[in-house]
Amino acid sequence: MTTRSASLADLPFVYQCLCDLEEMVLDKVAFGAVFERNLANPTVHYVLAEADNQLVGFASCHVQALLHHAGLVGEIQEMYVLPDWRSQGVGQQLVEHFMDLARRENWVHLEVTSNRRRTQTHRFYERIGFVQPSLKFVWKGEFKV
Template structure:
């Protein structure tokens, strides 16, 4: 199935599908897909799309968007002034999980990071997503840090 996966930059026409992917689990249902947020999603898309240090990627199978992630490239002074890649909001449609699509998206992201000269790839995952944690560890990621957030 992954051999027919096409990974491309998202377009404005993908927004509704992406929001549906974000809301495609119990945790996402509480945060995404709420009415009245269309303008906010469009503004966020425009900001991402207009910045060369961000790629909002989608994975397509047979013309259907079934996966997404946001890949950001971050400069830093630590690690000798190296860049790092940050993966956020990675989702695979519930009816396609377990088929290798997530791994293909992750591998694509790692290759993009290498091509940009990044020293590391990092990501965060909500503590309420133990299946995702196992997936990332199988892919070679280590839970090396605590993450902290402050909702505003």
């Protein structure tokens, strides 16, 4: 199993992964625009896992300098492993890719947010060393004019 950075050619696979993760059909045009813009952003890392000459997983990590950490913090925003490849080390390899990047770039933290309903995912992150020191709150209002 290997990991590599995503490219624009990987858009169809990443789109399907995120639709599956979110359990909904995402706006394909808007998704593509965000994907392309983020590929050009050096603080956004899109990583794919490959096994047996096929794509089997995707993860993204956004890095920002945060005052309350006095340094760079990476946050895993999305991670999806194809169902047939779960529990085979794919997710851990994707996370380890970001951990290696964190060491090379001197991040002070690596964080992840996961939907409350994804209890198996929570156990995965706890098993590989993540802890839950805080809660995240999301405003449910709209910003549309």
